[in-house]
Amino acid sequence: MPKDAATTRDRIVAAASKLFYGHGIRAVSVDDVAARAGLTKRTLYYHFRSxxxxxxxxxxxxxxxxxxIVMGWMDAAKGTLADKIEAVFAQLARLGRHPKWRGCGFLRTAAELVTTPGHPALKAGAAHKKKLEAEFAGRFAQAGLDAPAMRARQVMLLFDGAFSAMLTHRDASYAEAAGQAAMELVRDERPRAKRRT
Amino acid sequence: MPKDAATTRDRIVAAASKLFYGHGIRAVSVDDVAARAGLTKRTLYYHFRSxxxxxxxxxxxxxxxxxxIVMGWMDAAKGTLADKIEAVFAQLARLGRHPKWRGCGFLRTAAELVTTPGHPALKAGAAHKKKLEAEFAGRFAQAGLDAPAMRARQVMLLFDGAFSAMLTHRDASYAEAAGQAAMELVRDERPRAKRRT
DNA sequence: CAAAGTATACTGACTAGTGAGTGTACGCAA
DNA sequence: TTGCGTACACTCACTAGTCAGTATACTTTG
Structure with missing residues (x-):
C-alpha cells in the first residue's frame, strides 16, 4: 500500500464530511468534494467507485x-443516572446552538435517501443508532435501572426527537425539554415500574 | 376567478405531494410533477412562480x-388521557407499517432544506409542528394535567423521535415504545409533579 | 347583437447550466 | 519498465426556468 493512499482517501472523506453535513447529500456534487479536497474528480473516482x-x-x-463523544458526555457527568442523562441533553443543546450545527448527519441522510432502501449509508445510519442505544442500555443496566433496554430505547427516541425539533424550530431549548423527559423516565421511582433487570 | 383555475392548481399540488413525499424534494424534477399532473412544465410555471x-x-x-387526522386519533380513543395518547402512537405505528410510508413530510423537507434558512417551506413545517403541540397542550390542560405545555412538548419530542426512528430502522414498533414513554409522562401521578395547571 | 379587444389557461421547443461518471495520457517510484 | 496515482478534457443525461405563440371564453363597444 503506498503511504499516501490512506491520506488522500482520508482527505476526500474529510472534505465530503464537511460538505455533505453542511449542505446535504444531493446538494453537493462530486466536483465540489474533489475541489475542496484539492484534487480532480477523476482522482476521487480512483479512490471511490461512486x-x-x-x-x-x-x-x-x-x-x-x-x-x-456522546458517551463521553454521559461518563464525564457527576451524580445520579438521571443527572448523567440530563447532562447528555444539555450538551446536545449546547451543540445545537452552534451556528454550523445542521442536525444529525445520520438522520438527515436517512431522510434524503429513503427511496433507495438498500443503500449502504442507510444501513450505516441504522447501525449507528442501534449502537448508541446499546451503549445507553449497558450503562442503565450497570446502574441497576429497571428495564434498561426499554429505557434506553425511550431515551434514544427523545434524543432523535430533540434533533428533529431543534432542526425544525432552530431552537436548542427543545433538547433541554427532552432532557427533562428523559430524566423522569430514568428516575426509576415511578409507581408502575416492576422490578427485574 | 375562472372556475377551473383552482382545479388545475390543486391537481398540480396533488401531484407534487405524491412525488415530493414519495421520493424527496430534490429527487423530483418540475418536469416529473408536470408529467404526473398531466400538463406541461410551462403550465405549471403559469400557476407557480418557482x-x-x-x-x-x-x-x-x-x-x-x-x-x-392526529387529533382525530386522540379524540376517538376511549379511556384516560394516557390511553388516548397511547392510541395516537398506536395509530402512528399502524401508519408506519404501510409500504408507502416515508416518514414525516415536514421533517424530511426540513432535513433537505436546512441550508436555505428563510425557505417558506421550513416556516410552514415549523408552524405545523407548533400547531400540533398546541393542540396537545389544549387537550392536556382541559384534562387537568399538570404542566400541560411542558407535557405537550415532551409528547411532541417523542412523536418526532418516533418518526425518525421508524424511518431509520424501518420498524414501526419504535412508535409503540414512544407511546409507552408518552403515557408515563402524561399519567400525572409521579412523585415529583407539583400541582397547578 | 356582432365585432373587436382582453384575460385566462395552456403548449412545444428552447437555453444555459449542472450532474455523475469516463477515456486517455503523463509523471514518478520500485 | 511496470503500474500506481493523478490530471485534463470529455460525454450524455438531466434540470430549473423562459420564449413565443395558440385556443377559448368573457367583456366592451358601435
Missing part, C-alpha cells in the same frame, strides 16, 4: 467518533 | 389535514 460509496464512507467515518 | 413556491404549497396543503 458517489454512493463516498456517502457510505462519510457516515462510516462519523459513527465511532459520535458515539465516543 | 419550484420553491411549489414546495411551500405542498407542505401548506399537508398542514391542516395532518392535524385533523
Amino acid at each position: 458517489k454512493d460509496d463516498l456517502i457510505a464512507a462519510y457516515l462510516a467515518a462519523r459513527d465511532e467518533p459520535t458515539i465516543v | 419550484k420553491d413556491d411549489l414546495i411551500a404549497a405542498y407542505l401548506a396543503a399537508r398542514d391542516e389535514p395532518t392535524i385533523v
Whole structure:
C-alpha cells in the first residue's frame, strides 16, 4: 500500500464530511468534494467507485467518533443516572446552538435517501443508532435501572426527537425539554415500574 | 376567478405531494410533477412562480389535514388521557407499517432544506409542528394535567423521535415504545409533579 | 347583437447550466 | 519498465426556468 493512499482517501472523506453535513447529500456534487479536497474528480473516482460509496464512507467515518463523544458526555457527568442523562441533553443543546450545527448527519441522510432502501449509508445510519442505544442500555443496566433496554430505547427516541425539533424550530431549548423527559423516565421511582433487570 | 383555475392548481399540488413525499424534494424534477399532473412544465410555471413556491404549497396543503387526522386519533380513543395518547402512537405505528410510508413530510423537507434558512417551506413545517403541540397542550390542560405545555412538548419530542426512528430502522414498533414513554409522562401521578395547571 | 379587444389557461421547443461518471495520457517510484 | 496515482478534457443525461405563440371564453363597444 503506498503511504499516501490512506491520506488522500482520508482527505476526500474529510472534505465530503464537511460538505455533505453542511449542505446535504444531493446538494453537493462530486466536483465540489474533489475541489475542496484539492484534487480532480477523476482522482476521487480512483479512490471511490461512486458517489454512493463516498456517502457510505462519510457516515462510516462519523459513527465511532459520535458515539465516543456522546458517551463521553454521559461518563464525564457527576451524580445520579438521571443527572448523567440530563447532562447528555444539555450538551446536545449546547451543540445545537452552534451556528454550523445542521442536525444529525445520520438522520438527515436517512431522510434524503429513503427511496433507495438498500443503500449502504442507510444501513450505516441504522447501525449507528442501534449502537448508541446499546451503549445507553449497558450503562442503565450497570446502574441497576429497571428495564434498561426499554429505557434506553425511550431515551434514544427523545434524543432523535430533540434533533428533529431543534432542526425544525432552530431552537436548542427543545433538547433541554427532552432532557427533562428523559430524566423522569430514568428516575426509576415511578409507581408502575416492576422490578427485574 | 375562472372556475377551473383552482382545479388545475390543486391537481398540480396533488401531484407534487405524491412525488415530493414519495421520493424527496430534490429527487423530483418540475418536469416529473408536470408529467404526473398531466400538463406541461410551462403550465405549471403559469400557476407557480418557482419550484420553491411549489414546495411551500405542498407542505401548506399537508398542514391542516395532518392535524385533523392526529387529533382525530386522540379524540376517538376511549379511556384516560394516557390511553388516548397511547392510541395516537398506536395509530402512528399502524401508519408506519404501510409500504408507502416515508416518514414525516415536514421533517424530511426540513432535513433537505436546512441550508436555505428563510425557505417558506421550513416556516410552514415549523408552524405545523407548533400547531400540533398546541393542540396537545389544549387537550392536556382541559384534562387537568399538570404542566400541560411542558407535557405537550415532551409528547411532541417523542412523536418526532418516533418518526425518525421508524424511518431509520424501518420498524414501526419504535412508535409503540414512544407511546409507552408518552403515557408515563402524561399519567400525572409521579412523585415529583407539583400541582397547578 | 356582432365585432373587436382582453384575460385566462395552456403548449412545444428552447437555453444555459449542472450532474455523475469516463477515456486517455503523463509523471514518478520500485 | 511496470503500474500506481493523478490530471485534463470529455460525454450524455438531466434540470430549473423562459420564449413565443395558440385556443377559448368573457367583456366592451358601435
